[in-house]
Amino acid sequence: MxxxxxxxxxxxxxxxxxxxxxxxxxxxxxxxxxxxxxxxxxxxxxxxxxxxxxxxxxxxxxxxxxxxxxxxxxxxxxxxxxxxxxxxxxxxxxxxxxxxxxxxxxxxxxxxxxxxxxxxxxxxxxxxxxxxxxxxxxxxxxxxxxxxxxxxxxxxxxxxxxxxxxxxxxxxxxxxxxxxxxxxxxxxxxxxxxxxxxxxxxxxxxxxxxxxxxxxxxxxxxxxxxxxxxxxxxxxxxxxxxxxxxxxxxxxxxxxxxxxxxxxxxxxxxxxxxxxxxxxxxxxxxxxxxxxxxxxxxKLLKDPLLRESLNCIRCGACLNACPVYRKVGGHAYGWVYPGPIGAIVTPVITGLKDATNLPAASSLCGACHEACPVKINIPRMLLELRHKTAEGLSDPDERTSKFVERAIWKTWRIGMMGRGRFDWGARLAYLFMRPFSINGWIKKAPPPISGWTVSRDFPLIAGKSLKYRLKHRHKKEI
Ligand code: SF4
Missing domain, CATH: 3.40.50.10420 (NagB/RpiA/CoA transferase-like)
Structure with missing residues (x-):
């Protein structure tokens, strides 16, 4: 096939x-x-x-x-x-x-x-x-x-x-x-x-x-x-x-x-x-x-991180438990093995280049791991394949998209590492978002940003943090 x-x-x-x-x-x-x-x-x-x-x-x-x-x-x-x-x-x-x-x-x-x-x-x-x-x-x-x-x-x-x-x-x-x-x-x-x-x-x-x-x-x-x-x-x-x-x-x-x-x-x-x-x-x-x-x-046997997929006894329990498989069905996976285990085996056997969507087709909820009779840690291997995909990208558009994604996460990480930085970041984001209908605007963003934004909502960030509001409410109550 x-x-x-x-x-x-x-x-x-x-x-x-x-x-x-x-x-x-x-x-x-x-x-x-x-x-x-x-x-x-x-x-x-x-x-x-x-x-x-x-x-x-x-x-x-x-x-x-x-x-x-x-x-x-x-x-x-x-x-x-x-x-x-x-x-x-x-x-x-x-x-x-x-x-x-x-x-x-x-x-x-x-x-x-x-x-x-x-x-x-x-x-x-x-x-x-x-x-x-x-x-x-x-x-x-x-x-x-x-x-x-x-x-x-x-x-x-x-x-x-x-x-x-x-x-x-x-x-x-x-x-x-x-x-x-x-x-x-x-x-x-x-x-x-x-x-x-x-x-x-x-x-x-x-x-x-x-x-x-x-x-x-x-x-x-x-x-x-x-x-x-x-x-x-x-x-x-x-x-x-x-x-x-x-x-x-x-x-x-x-x-x-x-x-x-x-x-x-x-x-x-x-x-x-x-x-x-x-x-x-x-x-x-x-x-x-x-x-x-x-x-x-x-190939799977030689890869210490993916070898566990050879433990599969093809019972289908991970497919039945998977919220993605139960919506997208078997033919979407494009080869013999569908569902979570297919998302690991297929890219390795048929080549990762054309199958990068498969490891991404998971919410990583862990239902497959919980259902598997031989306890195969499918989410761990899906993450491993996502990592391999990101490392080996050859398409310039995808490389740009990954570069933008990395830059966003890096900024996010810096912001999250200090309370003051987080508060300032949230305040700036609020001031930036408030004048626009940000949700409508951001949904029209061009590629590669649209890959992320088209199916996500961006509600307006709160102007004051929860901590600030709790502190001031407490003061009022006193
Ligand atoms: S539940 Fe486990 S053994 Fe059954 S098909 Fe999925 S990976 Fe294979």
């Missing part, structure tokens, strides 16, 4: 003005956000679990090469093949060549954000393979020709009517829009045939267990289980950070992932895959391949 991060402002404005999408985004709060809060309060040792989850991820990321080696060895011992791809292009090429070599016609896909990084379905369709998404949300957005809107709910922005029209334009009956069950049954009917004729599947990986060489998928629709058992070739694609050391660690991670993502105690399906089928097994794929992708993750 080509990054369109540069369009953040226009896309955000478009979403804010779209009443239907705003209504759909409400469900992110009432559904997922509230679900997580309830699930956390029903789990007695929730904070302990979060601390344990963070410790597991910190340890694994610090020893990533060791656990990746252990995992690859185990997969190969069980008859699977592991391919390390440095970037999306290499991963895509491996999968496409494999499909060509095995005379594949139909490929089914189960939900995977890593495959979105490589625009896999689109590219495989262009290469002549029939490639169909089987997760309901992904299927809907594939029909719409769009990209996912949310990490766990790719079509959350679509209304029931939109979905009905995408599945079958004759499906709505006058004003009556089919309910969710009817829509699901229609999609199920359409997908059954595809499952039956597919000879290759590509799935994501929620966790990869180093000690056993297992991959683990968490789904609610059963498409993951069908994808891993029906076609004769199964390819699992994962980012290199998806490793956990042991089955015991997996149990902790599953508990915090599922509760944080959907508010469930356990999802409908948790599927573990250990290599291709053995001679005494009747079901399962004949071939099992795991593609482990870097695609910029090593």
């Amino acid at each position: 080509k990054p369109l991060t540069i369009n953040f402002r226009s896309k955000a404005a478009q979403t804010i003005g779209d009443e239907q999408v705003q209504n759909s985004l409400e469900h992110v709060y009432t559904g997922f956000y509230q679900g997580r809060i309830n699930a956390a309060s029903d789990t007695p040792n929730w904070e302990e679990l979060r601390t344990k989850g963070k410790a597991i991820k910190d340890h694994t990321i610090a020893h990533l090469d060791h656990y990746l080696d252990m995992f690859s060895e185990k997969v190969e011992q069980s008859g699977g093949t592991v391919f390390f791809a440095d970037n999306a292009e290499e991963a895509r090429q491996y999968i496409t060549e494999l499909a060509k070599d095995r005379d594949i016609e139909t490929v089914i896909k189960s939900k995977s954000m890593v495959s979105e990084e490589m625009s896999l379905a689109e590219n495989m369709n262009d290469s002549g393979f029939e490639t169909i998404e089987t997760d309901l949300g992904e299927y809907i957005i594939q029909l719409a020709g769009e990209t996912p809107y949310h990490l766990i709910a790719p079509a959350v922005h679509k209304s029931r009517k939109d979905v009905a029209e995408l599945l079958d334009e004759d499906f709505t009956d006058g004003d009556r829009v089919p309910d969710a069950t009817e829509l699901t049954m229609l999609a199920r009917e359409q997908l059954r045939d595809v499952f039956a004729r597919a000879d290759m599947s590509v799935t994501g990986v929620n966790f990869a267990v180093a000690e056993s060489g297992s991959i683990v998928l968490v789904t609610n629709e059963g498409n993951g289980r069908m994808s891993t058992s029906v076609p004769r070739i199964h390819v699992a694609v994962m980012g290199m950070e998806k490793i956990v050391p042991s089955i015991q660690d997996l149990s902790t991670m599953l508990r915090i992932l599922i509760r944080s993502a959907t508010g469930q105690r356990i999802s409908t399906y948790v599927t573990m895959v250990n290599g291709p089928k053995t001679p005494d097994e009747e079901e399962g794929p004949e071939e099992f391949h795991v593609v482990i992708m870097n695609n910029g993750r090593l």
Whole structure:
């Protein structure tokens, strides 16, 4: 998927003005956000679990090469093949060549954000393979020709009517829009045939267990289980950070992932895959391949200040908690990963130059940090990226704007460092502002000042300080 991060402002404005999408985004709060809060309060040792989850991820990321080696060895011992791809292009090429070599016609896909990084379905369709998404949300957005809107709910922005029209334009009956069950049954009917004729599947990986060489998928629709058992070739694609050391660690991670993502105690399906089928097994794929992708993750690993973002387990809780995401929606972020975590990962992977708006798209309220099951300090990293942005500005207009901003803050700092200076500054500002309708005037200020002033009010500064007024009122009272 080509990054369109540069369009953040226009896309955000478009979403804010779209009443239907705003209504759909409400469900992110009432559904997922509230679900997580309830699930956390029903789990007695929730904070302990979060601390344990963070410790597991910190340890694994610090020893990533060791656990990746252990995992690859185990997969190969069980008859699977592991391919390390440095970037999306290499991963895509491996999968496409494999499909060509095995005379594949139909490929089914189960939900995977890593495959979105490589625009896999689109590219495989262009290469002549029939490639169909089987997760309901992904299927809907594939029909719409769009990209996912949310990490766990790719079509959350679509209304029931939109979905009905995408599945079958004759499906709505006058004003009556089919309910969710009817829509699901229609999609199920359409997908059954595809499952039956597919000879290759590509799935994501929620966790990869180093000690056993297992991959683990968490789904609610059963498409993951069908994808891993029906076609004769199964390819699992994962980012290199998806490793956990042991089955015991997996149990902790599953508990915090599922509760944080959907508010469930356990999802409908948790599927573990250990290599291709053995001679005494009747079901399962004949071939099992795991593609482990870097695609910029090593850059994050090398950066001590941003490395923590590799702890992300893609639960989506930070999106649901974020007041900015809930207004601007997923497409404004312009690449695969939206929301607060996307605002960190996207600039590093796709390049900070065109993505400077993303780290700025946060009120730094800390709701994402509070919601994150592995306690990732997202606000700290956003500030770090803002700092990097300010340091590396190349556009002369932006440089001037930063220069003006710095000068204003410097003056402010000097004024705030002494009581007398502060009082004099406030008095001068009052005398300067009083003759004008300052609010109206300042709103018409030219760039770069308008970047700050267009959406802010400037009420008249008080002529006398609070301290002065209190002192004199006290005197009067005596
Ligand atoms: S940063 Fe935390 S809350 Fe956000 S998706 Fe990742 S694990 Fe979930």
